[in-house]
Amino acid sequence: MALLELKGVDAAYGRIQALRKMSIDVNKGEVVALIGSNGAGKTTTLRTISGLMHPQAGTIGFDGRDITTTGPARIVALGICQSPEGRRLFPRMTVQDNLFMGAYSRNDKPGIASDMERVFTLFSRLRERRTQIAGTLSGGEQQMLAMGRALMARPKLLMLDEPSLGLAPILVETIFTIIREINSQGTTVLLVEQNAHKALEVAHRGYVLETGSIVKTGSGQELLASEDVQKAYLGM
Amino acid sequence: MRNRVAAPPRSVWARLHLRERIRDRDTAIYGVLLLVALVFPAITLYTTDGSTYLIAVAGHAGTYVLLAIGLNVVVGFAGLLDLGYAAFFAIGAYTYALFASQQLLASPIHHAYHFPFWLMMFVGLLIAASAGAVLGFPTLRLRGDYLAIVTLGFGEIVPQVFQNFDQWTGGINAIGGIDQPTLPAWVTGPWAGADSISIVAPFSFSFDPIAYYVLIFILVSVAIVLVNNLQRSRLGRAWMAIREDEVAAAAMGINTVTTKLLAFAIGASFSGFAGAYYGASFGLVSPDDFLFIVSITVLVMIVLGGMGNIPGVIVGAVTIYFILNWFLPLLPPAVESLASSIGLGSLNSRAGDWPGLGNETQNVTLLLFGLILVTMMLLRPQGIFPSRIREQELKHATAQEDEAAIEQAHA
Numbered sequence: 302m303a304l305l306e307l308k309g310v311d312a313a314y315g316r317i318q319a320l321r322k323m324s325i326d327v328n329k330g331e332v333v334a335l336i337g338s339n340g341a342g343k344t345t346t347l348r349t350i351s352g353l354m355h356p357q358a359g360t361i362g363f364d365g366r367d368i369t370t371t372g373p374a375r376i377v378a379l380g381i382c383q384s385p386e387g388r389r390l391f392p393r394m395t396v397q398d399n400l401f402m403g404a405y406s407r408n409d410k411p412g413i414a415s416d417m418e419r420v421f422t423l424f425s426r427l428r429e430r431r432t433q434i435a436g437t438l439s440g441g442e443q444q445m446l447a448m449g450r451a452l453m454a455r456p457k458l459l460m461l462d463e464p465s466l467g468l469a470p471i472l473v474e475t476i477f478t479i480i481r482e483i484n485s486q487g488t489t490v491l492l493v494e495q496n497a498h499k500a501l502e503v504a505h506r507g508y509v510l511e512t513g514s515i516v517k518t519g520s521g522q523e524l525l526a527s528e529d530v531q532k533a534y535l536g537m
Numbered sequence: 538m539r540n541r542v543a544a545p546p547r548s549v550w551a552r553l554h555l556r557e558r559i560r561d562r563d564t565a566i567y568g569v570l571l572l573v574a575l576v577f578p579a580i581t582l583y584t585t586d587g588s589t590y591l592i593a594v595a596g597h598a599g600t601y602v603l604l605a606i607g608l609n610v611v612v613g614f615a616g617l618l619d620l621g622y623a624a625f626f627a628i629g630a631y632t633y634a635l636f637a638s639q640q641l642l643a644s645p646i647h648h649a650y651h652f653p654f655w656l657m658m659f660v661g662l663l664i665a666a667s668a669g670a671v672l673g674f675p676t677l678r679l680r681g682d683y684l685a686i687v688t689l690g691f692g693e694i695v696p697q698v699f700q701n702f703d704q705w706t707g708g709i710n711a712i713g714g715i716d717q718p719t720l721p722a723w724v725t726g727p728w729a730g731a732d733s734i735s736i737v738a739p740f741s742f743s744f745d746p747i748a749y750y751v752l753i754f755i756l757v758s759v760a761i762v763l764v765n766n767l768q769r770s771r772l773g774r775a776w777m778a779i780r781e782d783e784v785a786a787a788a789m790g791i792n793t794v795t796t797k798l799l800a801f802a803i804g805a806s807f808s809g810f811a812g813a814y815y816g817a818s819f820g821l822v823s824p825d826d827f828l829f830i831v832s833i834t835v836l837v838m839i840v841l842g843g844m845g846n847i848p849g850v851i852v853g854a855v856t857i858y859f860i861l862n863w864f865l866p867l868l869p870p871a872v873e874s875l876a877s878s879i880g881l882g883s884l885n886s887r888a889g890d891w892p893g894l895g896n897e898t899q900n901v902t903l904l905l906f907g908l909i910l911v912t913m914m915l916l917r918p919q920g921i922f923p924s925r926i927r928e929q930e931l932k933h934a935t936a937q938e939d940e941a942a943i944e945q946a947h948a
Contacts, residue, residue, distance in 0.1 A: 351788060377790030389785035391778050402778050405771070406790030454790065 303362075304329045304489055305350065305381075305458055310359035312342075312349045319345040321513040323359070327458065332480065332490040334500040334521065336534055337510030343493040346510070347460050350491075351383045352376040364457060378406045380457035384464065388447040392436030396427055399435050399446055403453030412455070420449040423479055441472040448476075452483065459483065460491045465499060477503050497534040501525045509534075566848035566922060567761075574754055578747060582728050591863075593746035596818060598858040599753030600811045605838045605854035606760050606847065607807025612836065613845035614773060615800035616780025618685040620832055621672075621692020625805035627827035628668050629661040629812020631699055631706060634822040636660070637716040644705045654718035658813040665809025666802040673801035677794055680783075692832050700824035711823030715816050717742040718752070742817070749818045756814060757851075760807055764847055767803070776800055834861070841913055843920030852921050865906060869898040 303326035312320040320342050327333045335343050348354050350361060352373035361369045368376055382403070391399050400420060404413045421428040424445040430438060435446060444464055451459055461480065465473040473496065481503050484490050494500035501507050501521040509517040509530060517529065524530050581591040604626060611619045635641060635650075637657055642649040652660075676687050699706045706712065723740030725731045729747055742748045767773050775796045778786040787793050816822045834857065842853015873885045873895045887893040892900070913921075 353784065353787065372792075373787045374790045374792045377788070383788055385785060385788055389782050389788070391781035391785065393781055394774075394777055398774060398777070401774060402786075402789045402791075405775065405778075450789075 303327060304364060305491070306362040307346070307350070308360050308362070310346075310349060310356040310361060312345055312354060312356045314345075314354075319513055320349065320356070323514060325508050325515065325518075327489060327491050329457075329489055330484075330487070331505045332484050332492060332503055334492045334494060334497075334504035334507040335510055336494055336497040336500055336507060336524075336530075338534070339495075340512070341510040342513040343510055344462055345513075347383055347385075347462055347491070347493055350376075350460065351381055374406070377454060380454075381460065382451045382454040382456035382458070383460040383462065384447045384451040385462055387466075388443050390435040390443055390446055390450070393434055395432050395434055396438070396446055397431045399450050400427075400453050403450035404455075406454060413453070416453055416455055420452055423452075423482065424449055441468050441475075444468060444472070444476060445479075448479065448483075452488070456488065458489045458491060460493070462493045463495060464492070465494065465496045473499060497530070498525070501530075562922070563846070563848045566852065570848070570851060578728075578750060587728075587730065589746040592750050594859075594863055596746055596749040596753050597815075597862070598855055599750070599757055600815050600818075601835065601838065601858045602757050602851050602854045603753075603760055603811035603814070604808050604835045605842070605850045606757075606764055607804045607811070608835050609804075609839045609845065609847065609850045610764060610767070610776075610807070611800050611804035613839055613850065614768060614780070615776040615797060615804075617676075617797065617800060618681065619688045619801075619804070620685050620829075620836070621688040621690070621695070622804075622808060622835055623827040623829070623831035624672075624692045624695035625665040625668055625808040626812045626815070626831065627695050627699060627824070628805075629665045629809035630816040630822045630826070631712075631812070632661040632664050632809070633657045633813040633816040634712040634715050635706070637816075638712055638714050640707060640712045641705070643707075651716055654716065654813065654817055658810060661813040662806045662809035665812065666806040669801040669803075669805025670798050672805075673798040676801075677797055689829075689832075692829060696824040696827045699827075706824075709824065711821055711825075712816075713821045715820045715822065717744065717820070718817055723748065744818070744820065749814075753814060753818075756810060760810070761847060761851070768847070772796065772799065837910065841910070841920055843923035846920070846922055846924035849920050849922030849924070856921070860906065860909060865902040868902055868905070869895040872898045 305325075305327040307323055307325050310320055310323040311318070312323075323342070323346060325333070325335070325346075335346060337343055345354070349356055350363075352368070352371055352375070355370055359369070360367060363376075363379060363381060366379065368379065368381075371379070391402060394402070397417075400417055401413070404416065407413060421431075426442055427445055427449055430442065435443065438446060448459075448461065448464065451461070464476050464480065468476065477499050480490060480492065484503075492500055492504060501524050504521040507519065507521050507524045508515050509524065517524065517527065519527070525535075577595060578592050581588070585591065604622065607625075608619065608622045611617050611622070633654070636652045637650070637654065639649045641647075672688065672691050676684050679687060700708050703709070719742070720740045722736055722738040724734065725737050726734035729745065740748075742752075775786065775791045778789060778791060779793055779796055783793055786796075815826070835854075838854040838857045839850045840853075841857060842851065843849025876882055876884050876894050881894075884891075884894045887896070891897070
């Protein structure tokens with residue numbers, strides 16, 4: 302059974318329709334990539350799932366529950382955590398406090414401490430900078446912190462919005478290695494990326510979005526090999 | 538690290554780890570404040586030959602310290618700009634005044650209540666906190682300037698309501714004859730004009746500045762412990778997160794609605810305390826005591842002291858209070874005596890259009906206050922004792938500016 306299931310979801314910003322009859326599912330243990338050009342509705346999909354906006358039609362199911370109209374705080378508690386686009390760190394809080402914020406919906410102190418350790422193991426740069434305030438980190442470090450913070454919620458489903466945006470190529474490589482590692486430790490990942498090539502390489506499956514609807518789906522390898530996708534998104 | 542040649546002697550002082558603690562700036566400020574608060578009454582009594590005037594001023598300054606600590610929760614911790622904070626102060630003061638005086642005898646219920654101060658202090662706290670939540674509710678969707686405007690309106694409305702409901706509150710005539718707190722026992726001594734140290738039982742505060750000073754000292758101490766714990770708590774971190782980025786905070790699973798309401802309610806509760814104290818210590822509560830200028834003064838105190846940092850806020854409150862209520866009023870006579878001592882005494886008297894040096898100084902005191910504020914903000918934009926984070930941030934910003942300047946110079 303799918304961990305996350307969107308069925309015929311419509312969503313709009315005022316009168317601008319952003320998603321049309323959007324249906325995707327994400328199975329437990331998968332990395333699923335959503336690719337598409339600017340304005341295709343990738344971020345809107347994530348916002349709808351995390352409850353920051355609500356669909357006008359369709360249903361969203363998570364872990365056997367209907368979360369179509371559930372609020373964001375409750376959704377985090379249920380186990381979906383998003384590392385938002387543009388990172389949205391708390392710039393004036395320390396690295397460590399940012400990570401604590403990620404664990405806000407949890408109450409188990411020992412578990413939080415061990416997850417903090419896990420994050421510091423994944424991102425050793427963050428350990429060095431734990432008392433530094435987040436706004437003074439470099440771009441790559443901020444992205445690491447955003448992902449670490451999302452992991453602190455010990456999510457069943459981690460949603461990453463453009464994790465490679467604005468990063469140096471070497472850092473992009475690191476970030477995707479870490480995504481793979483996070484997944485191999487048992488976290489399901491829903492990945493939104495403009496860097497379609499990288500995303501499809503790590504993803505088990507992918508969806509291609511165009512103007513708010515799914516136009517193509519398949520395994521990561523299939524999509525990488527598909528001619529349409531190559532032309533439209535891989536620049537080949 | 539230096540190598541220690543010999544282990545330090547393990548005296549009581551060493552075990553208190555004083556040296557390490559003093560290195561922590563905020564602890565040091567608390568230490569100095571505590572020391573000053575304890576020594577100050579003794580010194581004033583000794584140097585002014587038993588006059589309690591300055592102790593009374595300090596007691597009233599304490600009210601503002603409480604207000605500043607409370608507003609700091611709303612503005613400093615949660616980042617919600619509240620320009621109507623005096624409203625909660627008024628609500629606390631009127632709660633006590635109405636239920637601890639003859640006032641309600643003349644009201645439509647024709648019955649005067651005289652509840653004890655100690656009870657009403659907490660009732661005032663609860664009512665102010667509820668008012669905070671009520672005000673919080675419509676403002677939840679507002680941010681920044683819009684929030685400031687709504688709170689400004691609330692701050693204007695509340696004193697007006699107390700003024701216009703004159704059947705109940707006496708309106709512009711104010712409520713006087715407010716009950717004094719009583720205690721089963723109290724220590725009196727030469728400092729209060731008695732012959733020897735003895736125990737008074739029962740004891741009524743009856744406008745005794747020293748008793749009020751002790752009371753506000755305890756109230757402020759309790760408030761400091763409370764807000765310090767709040768700041769480090771889960772709730773404190775949630776406030777900080779909302780201040781930084783509300784959407785991201787919501788994405789972390791913070792219920793932004795209750796968290797913001799709690800900021801308003803908890804912030805207001807401190808002014809409920811302060812209001813009850815204010816009503817008792819002056820024995821008079823009037824709608825004029827809670828005008829916009831009060832809200833702004835408290836806001837100036839926390840901005841100037843170092844927003845978000847509790848010791849800074851306290852220092853700011855005390856500084857501003859003493860500038861406004863002690864230094865500035867002292868200025869005209871001081872200038873006059875200075876003029877006569879340097880042989881310009883003729884300037885002191887009124888002549889033609891010249892109002893006399895004393896009056897002229899009096900006229901420019903607020904101008905001077907403005908100048909002091911501007912100067913302080915120019916010299917220390919981050920406040921007197923900002924939070925360490927703000928400091929780090931400003932340092933980072935200047936470092937980046939410096940780098941940019943260097944790059945430009947090389948280009």
